[in-house]
Amino acid sequence: MMVLKVGIIGYGAIGKDVAQYIREKKAGDAELTALLVRSKEKYQELEQDGYIVCDDEQAFFQLGLDVIVENAGHEAVYQYAEKALLTGSDFVVVSVGAFADAQLLDRVQKAAEQYKTRLILPSAAIAGLDRVAASMFNTLDEVKLVTRKPPNAWRGTIAEDKVDLDTVAEPVCIYKGTARESSKLFPESTNVSAALSLAGIGFDETKVEVYVDPSLKKNTHQIIVKGFFGEAEIKVQNTPSADNPKSGYIVAMSICKALKNLTSPILIGI
Incomplete structure (x- = not known):
């Protein structure tokens, strides 16, 4: 070989x-x-x-x-x-x-x-791309990504313009929209939405919600998919990299x- x-x-x-x-x-x-x-x-x-x-x-x-x-x-x-x-x-x-x-x-x-x-x-950073891609062989009705990360993972991003990362005490939704827009706004944190879009129904139909969540220690992604095949909900919690908390090992x-x-x-x- x-x-x-x-x-x-x-x-x-x-x-x-x-x-x-x-x-x-x-x-x-x-x-x-x-x-x-x-x-x-x-x-x-x-x-x-x-x-x-x-x-x-x-x-x-x-x-x-x-x-x-x-x-x-x-x-x-x-x-x-x-x-x-x-x-x-x-x-x-x-x-x-x-x-x-x-x-x-x-x-x-x-x-x-x-x-x-x-x-x-x-x-x-996510799981289930194989399931989403396979689902495209028939009708796929909904693909949604909910991303939640602790405050330190958002430093150096536009999240700092929306919430005080030093004092935030409860989860705050800093974005709700489409994968196309979120991929541009949060390039280091929502690349996952782009991969999900390419596997499934596209950037403009894939829904995205993004949260700063001080209750978390790990970067969390929840994928919700509904279609002809049935329904799937996948949640992953990634340990942030010590050298780059925006990403995970x-x-x-x-x-x-x-x-x-x-x-x-x-x-x-x-």
């Missing part, structure tokens, strides 16, 4: 965890080959470990990588998604909310079709599960 040459764009909390799981041989027959970062001088220890560290995107995309993993934010999706697919790499996207831009999604999809590559959207785990699927003889939950 071939070994996948993997590149990572961004080396924050998620990127570090993905790299660690790959090193521990938990991501199937995947091998971390290279990283694309803003300044390679900060990562000399990685070069000493035998990885190629690039701050030149042209050099990175010429390495013949099998899979490229993005975990650097929406701008990185705009900047690199098409390029990755056009140069023959599958592209694993964490910042799925970028695809609320319909034109971007169309361009990326066409690039994947033209070059026989794949855009891969892991479940990341499960995101890197989900990415590595997707990488493992690419070389595994047994596929579960597809």
